[in-house]
Amino acid sequence: MFRSPQAIDRGQVLAALRDVEDPELHRSIVDLDMVRDVRVRDGRVEVSAVLTIGACPLRETIVERIRSRLQALPGVREVEVSLGVMTPEERQALIGKLRGGPAAGGRRSPFLTPDSPTQVIAVASGKGGVGKSTVTVNLAAALRLAGFTVGVIDADVYGFSIPRMLGVTGRPTVIDQVIVPLERDGIRVISIGFMLPHADDAVIWRGPMLHKALQTFIQEVHWGDDLAYLLIDLPPGTGDVAISIAQILPRSHMLIVTTPQPAAVEVAQRAAKMAAKVNMEVLGVIENMAGFVPAPGAPPVEIFGSGGGQRLADLLEVPLLAQIPLDPAIREAGDRGTPLVLAAPDGPAAQAFRQVAARLAERLPARVA
């Protein structure tokens, strides 16, 4: 049969489809056996793909990704994509692949082994109201801007606020017992807020339920093997959640957020004492709500005093990683659901977060996406 130099064959199509990733699972659709059939005839390509579940919220994204990847190939005139749904057996095989296959012993999370390439950082504080969640989302955004894949666990189960601050709503897709985290600008995130019937519902649980929720967040969520940093937004203090995190994770680090007033130092120190008891390394201190600049060029007003962050860092013998200025733009960005680092990446507060991210990447190197 005559073939023009531009003719395309099935092998080339499959090779190209290998570049197409499932938008939720972050793995090639070919590797996940989601491509069931490919037919090529006179430049017309027909792809039959299967979705994990029929109600896949990103079905159109998958179709669009397949189409645009194949249309970029020379010799392709037309692309037709048809979608089906995996059988229970196919879905089980996919779950096995996500968990690392039989050789991985069915492990579900990339950071449950001490030699995991994922760097886990728990963001802690002694008392509440110091802006820990704000620091977590902005740090996640800054690490993402630097090119890393980032996940965020909202472990502040009673006082969850990450969904609002990251502007993420909806329910995670569940493929059998594996939960796929929601995503915002490449930041993968899981929160108890995604599981509640109503966003304003309260979580009224005792310790064992909290422990189970955290185990689920860590062990049942498909974070992906490519995750460079996992940030955990802890509740304030040294209670059940902090202990559970320390017991579940074989290797993690801690960042301590405090405010500048000296009275906060003693309270923040308790978080560090807990870190020492559970063998978590404290990476440094972030002082939040430092000087407020009322007008450009005006001297900063130290509403919450000064020196607390440095004093805490000195006591703990760790670096003071940043003094984040008290800037209403940080609060406004959080209320709008876009971290300031993404909304205005070049402002002074965003720069401070980006510098912390750079120092963390230096101190705890991870692979760039």
Place this chain on the structure above:
Amino acid sequence: MPARMATPVEVGSITAPECTIVWSDGHRSTYRWGALRANCPCAVCVQRGGHPPRPLPDPLPALRPMQVERVGAYALRFVWPDGHRTGIYPFPLLREVLCECEACRARAAGRGGGAGPVLD
């Protein structure tokens, strides 16, 4: 930065006659299984007999754990044949207080103590 605690680099088999742990600082600890069980640090055992180290029963119970698990980055958990599994043994307790190696026992005896805190 404060010094980190010693961590196990090798934990011996539960089928061995005694428990052995090689630590990141090079120390090699040995323990009688029964002494570990008698020194369980869980809340119930502490309420019953006080904090470890406790006076050991004579004779020691002859048992071995069914399983040893690592807890986070700071402790080991032993699952005993009677189903007791709530004791989380922090590494400093194992390394500095409960170690029964010859050197640690000699030092403890020199201080007139039993299996009291011993530091290299």
